[in-house]
Amino acid sequence: MEEEPTAGTSGAAEERPAPPGNAAGEAVPAGGSASADEAAAPQTPERKASARKASARKAPAEKSAPAGKAPAAGRPLVAPGKATAALKGAPVKSVVEPAKGESRIALVRRARRINRELAEVFPYAHPELDFENPFQLLVATVLSAQTTDLRVNQTTPALFAQYPTPEDLAAADPEEVEEILRPCGFFRAKTRSVMGLSKVLAEDFGGEVPGRLEDLVKLPGVGRKTAFVVLGNAFGRPGITVDTHFQRLVRRWRWTDETDPDKIEAAVGALFPKSDWTDLSHHVIWHGRRICHARKPACGACPIAPLCPAYGEGETDPEKARKLLKYEKGGLPGQRLKPPQAYLDAGGRPAPPLRAG
CATH class of the missing domain: 1.10.340.30 (Hypothetical protein; domain 2)
Incomplete structure (x- = not known):
């Protein structure tokens, strides 16, 4: 038993109704109304001329107006792909993106969180002189x-x-x-x-x-x-000590792009309460001396790796990175550093950093 063709199929057995037409076999436009007398009437030259004039009067409207919507008066039609394009000569509104795609609020929160994490790692940070x-x-x-x-x-x-x-x-x-x-x-x-x-x-x-x-x-x-x-x-x-370690780390963390020490001091100071400045300096300097070295930062053993946009510039393997921790070789007592495993994900890999933005 053969199945009947369903709607939308193109089987040869499918029969489609013939479009309505006139006596001469010409199709009548959809939506048009043709009476039996008009269909049977012969196509005289006068009738053909009248039909051409009527068609010419309808053509402009059919050509310019989209289906179901009349064109706005005095406004040219625009292709969909160009509808949002800026007009030539029109003022363009510029949007200034935050540095590295990170908002000011996000930067402040990230910077302060880094300081809190370092305070847990180096609770006894102090001048080493x-x-x-x-x-x-x-x-x-x-x-x-x-x-x-x-x-x-x-x-x-x-x-x-x-x-x-x-x-x-x-x-x-x-x-x-x-x-x-x-x-x-x-x-x-x-x-x-x-x-x-x-x-x-x-x-x-x-x-x-x-x-x-x-x-x-x-x-x-x-x-x-x-x-x-x-x-x-x-x-x-309170004061911020901008030494070589401090300069390197705050740029590596994208707290600022400044290179002048006075400008770095001003930029970083604006991210923290004044009461945090002195301890912040100790935390950053200690971290720079012990973990985040200039040439070979120990990324795989870094306690703030998830917050660092520069993660991956140094050694990311936890065991290899741990060997780069300078202060574990005879460092001062009282220093606490979580083992590298504390910063690994479920698969045993370093937790991915939270990139800026």
Whole structure:
């Protein structure tokens, strides 16, 4: 038993009704009405001419108006693909995209979350220069330029034992000071700086380190970075320390694209409450020294990998990355670092970073 053709099929057995036509076999347009008399009437020349005139009157409307909708008066029809194209000469509204596709609010939230995560990893982050008073911190910070804090800590005990006050250091023999500071590198320039600032402290500030930024930056060899180290850690006044580690990491995290230290300080400071600035500096610097190195960052063992847009610039294998963690080789006590497994997904891979935006 054969099945009947269904609607929409094109079987040969399907019979379709013939379109209505006139006596001459010409089809009548759909929707048109033709009476029996008109169908039977012969097509005289006069009738054909009349039909042509009627067709000409209908043609413009049928050609310009879309089906079911009359064209708007005075407005040209536009192809669908060009309907949203900007007209030539019309003002174009420009939309300024946030840097790296991340909104300001998202950037602030991500930056503060990174700081909170680092605070858990480095709860005891502090200046790694040994000091007992503001004067010792000021001198040690000046000496730390172009050398390590460890080297400075090995050098300053002998310096402060022989010259404990600004007055003592200002009156010292430069050659003797140079010999003490030789292990720190650039010892002649550093000798001039520490003796020069000691002289200014003794003569202008009664032998005391001032607690104001505008006074500190007037001392020989003291810039904003050194001043903020002293203010934040000796006087408890918030400040951002923009050293080489800080500069590298905040650009790597896309907190800012600035390269000038003063502009970096302003840009990053705007992301955090002022009360967070000093601890933020410690967290970033500690992370830069121990995990997020300049050449081989330990991405696979990084506690903030999911928040870092630069994830993957370094070693992503957890075990290999763990070997790059410098401070695990004889680091200071009290440092807490979660094992790499804490940052792995269910498949044993590092959790994917949350890209900016």
